[in-house]
Amino acid sequence: MNKRQYSYSRLDLYDRCPHAYKTVYLDGIPRARHKARERGQILHGMVADYLNRLITLGLATDWDWARTAAPEGAIADVAEIWGRFYEGFVLPSGLEAPGVERRLAFDRIWRPVKFDSKRARFRMVLDFHFRQNGLGVIVDWKSSREVPQDVAKDLQLRTYAWGLKQALYQDIQEVLLRLHFLRYGKEREVLLMPQDLADVSDELDARINVIEKDKTFDPVPGSFCGMCGVTSHCPVMAQSLVPVEVAAPASREQAQKAASLLLTLQKMEKELASRLKEWVKGNGPIQVGDLVYGPKQSVSYDFDPKLVITALLETGLSREEVWSLLSLNKTNLERGLGKLNRKDLINLALSLGNVKTLEKIEFHKAKDTV
Ligand code: SF4
Incomplete structure (x- = not known):
């Protein structure tokens, strides 16, 4: 594998763990299968095929085709997410210069080159792009479970926008980045201005320089370990604890060793956790990479059903509406009042509960430390 090939996801993998980056991209060892990654790849392929079809045939939707598009034996929720996507998606008419899964590449001094050029050093793929009234638009399909409230102008999004302008629409000033969350049919947008794109190539160069100077590619264990x-x-x-042949068994004998080790680990886990908790109580949290093993607080509410029901009836809600909120806990109350379009009553309902603060010692992200 050529050491001098980069993409944003390669830079990101290095950031998470230099050793994982080296193993995958310099040593050429393929990553083990990961459900979320596979789901994302399958959905991206399906959406791209659908868009290409709509653009070529000049259609806004094609449900007959879309209904049959989910591959047989795909990961469980792919068909469900796909259904939600195509039933809610309409290709806008009159798109200027649209492109689907557009592959872009740049040489060492960031000039656009062919994707398979020997001079290509940095590559990117834009999910879907078009022009609209002098604006460049990029749609990025997301299959993740989290939908952020706001979209940060992070380097990844700025890199896509910069690439679009640098390689395809040189005359545009601004780029609208639209994140489409396939799982929920929700979108988030961020507008990138010329000043947001001005330093992108310098920032990418700086990140690449760090990688090229690295001689050790040290492992950084943390929350990413389960996904590397x-x-x-x-x-x-x-x-x-685990010898390589047991961690990735290739024979029945090794699998047998792996199973007995797993059993031992499961038995040890309780013992280990209880001793470690005692230690943490006396000596404070322990940091492991970006995770902390230490106390984390959560809040729970204890409701008196009679009190809450009386108070909600007094606000004008009907008995049927209040009935639907029973099983009283914080989540049900918030959800139920949300469905009734009465979020204004959430604070009143919560004020009627006894607040209990619970503290658990467990792993959590370093930023969540209390
Ligand atoms: S297991 Fe953790 S430390 Fe090891 S390569 Fe993967 S991410 Fe890095």
């Missing part, structure tokens, strides 16, 4: 896909090639994991 190269755990069985990781020295930290190998040194911890």
Whole structure:
């Protein structure tokens, strides 16, 4: 694998764990299968085929085709997410210069080159792009479970916008980035101005320089370990407890060893956790990469059903409406009042509960430390 090939996802993998980056991109070891990644790839392919079809045939929708598009044996929720997408998606008419899964590449001094050019150093793929009234628009399909309230102008989004302008629509000033969350049919947008794109190539150069100067590619264990896909090639994991042949068994004998080790670990886990909790109580939290093992607080409410029901009836809600809120807990109350379009009553309802603060010692992201 050529050491000098980059993309945003490669820079991102290096950021999360240099050793994982080296294993995958310099040593050429393929990542183990990961459901979320596979789901994303399948959905991106389906959406791209659908868009190409709509654009070529000049259609706004094609449900007959879309109904048959989900591949047989696809991961469980692919068909469900796909259905939600095509039933809510209408291709706008009159798109200027649209492109689907457009592959872009740039050389060492950031000049656009062919995607398969030997001079290509940095590559990117734009999910869907078009022009609209002098504006460049990029639609990025997301299959993740989280939908942020606001979209940050992070380097990844600025890189896509910069690439669009640099390689395809040189005359545009602004780029609208639209994130389409396939799972929920929701969209978030952010408008990138010329000043947001001015330093993108310098920032990418700086990130690439760090990688090229790295001689050790040290592993950084943390919350990403479950997703890196190269755990069985990781020295930290190998040194911890599990020999490589047990972590990734290839024969029945190794699988047998893996099963007995798993059983031992499950039995040890309780014991280990209880001793570690005692230690943490006396000596404070322990940091492991970007995770902290230590106390985390959560709040729960104890409701007196009679009190809450009386108070809600007094606000004018009908008995049937209040009835639907029973099983009283905070989540049900919030959801139920939301469905009734009475979010204004949430604070009143919560004020009637006894607040209990619970503290659990567990792993959580370092930023959540209390
Ligand atoms: S298991 Fe963790 S530390 Fe090891 S390569 Fe993967 S991400 Fe890095």
